[in-house]
Structure formats: structure tokens, C-alpha cells
Amino acid sequence: MGQGNWTGACLCGKCTYEAIGEPEASLICHCRDCQRASGAAGLPVLVMRKSGFSADGPIRSFSSIGGSGRPTVRNFCSNCGSLLFGLPEHAPEIVTLYAGTLDDPSHFKPTFAQFTCDRYALSGVGLALMEFAGRAQ
Ligand SMILES: [Zn+2]
Ligand SMILES: [Zn+2]
Numbered sequence: 001m002g003q004g005n006w007t008g009a010c011l012c013g014k015c016t017y018e019a020i021g022e023p024e025a026s027l028i029c030h031c032r033d034c035q036r037a038s039g040a041a042g043l044p045v046l047v048m049r050k051s052g053f054s055a056d057g058p059i060r061s062f063s064s065i066g067g068s069g070r071p072t073v074r075n076f077c078s079n080c081g082s083l084l085f086g087l088p089e090h091a092p093e094i095v096t097l098y099a100g101t102l103d104d105p106s107h108f109k110p111t112f113a114q115f116t117c118d119r120y121a122l123s124g125v126g127l128a129l130m131e132f133a134g135r136a137q
Contacts, residue, residue, distance in 0.1 A: 006046065008101040010082035015057030017085060019048040019097060026099075026108060031115035033066060037074050038083050041120060044099035044108055045086075053095045055085065066090075 006019045025047040034043035058078040066072035070090040076083045086096040099108040113119070130136075 007103045008097060010077035010080050010084055012077060012080035014079050015059055015077040015084060017055040020052035021049055023048055024094060026110045028110050028113040029115055030113060030119040032118050033064060044110060046097040046099050046108060048095050048097060050093055050095045
């Protein structure tokens with residue numbers, strides 16, 4: 001996978017997506033909506049142009065009012081529940097890919113974090129945590 005071809009899939013593999021082109025932005029979103037939707041301290045987000053985007057599989061959508069004050073539609077696999085991508089109504093030309101679902105997340109290089117007002121200590125920044133390369137012993 002090169003920089004111009006981003007593919008991803010859900011946990012069960014029934015949903016897949018592809019986005020072509022260069023990312024408009026790469027970020028970590030710490031807003032409470034992203035925390036609740038993902039269960040994570042922050043959501044890694046790849047902002048892509050929707051024109052080069054396609055998705056396949058049993059995708060379900062959930063719409064809620066986002067940080068913009070306009071609805072954001074979050075899309076997830078109806079079989080396994082993986083959160084895959086978002087479609088913000090205030091920016092209809094973009095799709096936000098949740099980078100944890102990329103086939104090769106190593107290409108994801110965030111350049112900023114947003115809603116750090118809602119970031120909490122689990123985000124790992126400045127924490128002196130024991131680290132394990134694999135499963136914690
Ligand atoms: Zn799935
Ligand atoms: Zn967010």
C-alpha cells in the first residue's frame with residue numbers, strides 16, 4: 001500500500017473500504033463523541049476526499065451532532081461493530097477514516113491533536129507507563 005491508496009477493513013472482515021489520494025489531514029481527535037463511539041481515549045483520523053472513497057459490506061450508520069454543531073454520520077460494521085469511517089455533514093466533500101481500521105496503519109502519521117480539552121490521562125502523553133511489545137505479562 002502506498003501513500004495514495006488507503007485500504008481498511010473491520011474486525012470480522014465483512015466491511016472493507018478504499019480511499020485514493022493524499023490525506024487532507026492526519027490527526028488524533030480526543031472529543032467526547034469520538035471517545036464514546038470508539039471506547040478509546042482518542043481516535044486516530046485520516047481526512048480524505050470523498051471523491052476517491054468507496055466502501056463495501058454490511059455498513060450501518062449513526063448520526064449525531066458533532067463538534068461542528070452539525071450532524072456527523074459514523075459508519076460501522078453491522079456484524080462486528082467496528083467503527084470504520086465518518087461523514088461530517090458540514091464538510092460533504094470529505095470522509096474521515098478511523099486509522100485503526102487501516103490494513104497498514106503504519107503509514108498513518110498524525111500531525112496534530114484536537115479537542116485536547118477533553119483528553120484524559122489514558123492518552124499516554126507524558127505518562128510513565130510500563131510498556132510491553134506484545135501482550136502485557
Ligand atoms: Zn465486521
Ligand atoms: Zn472527535
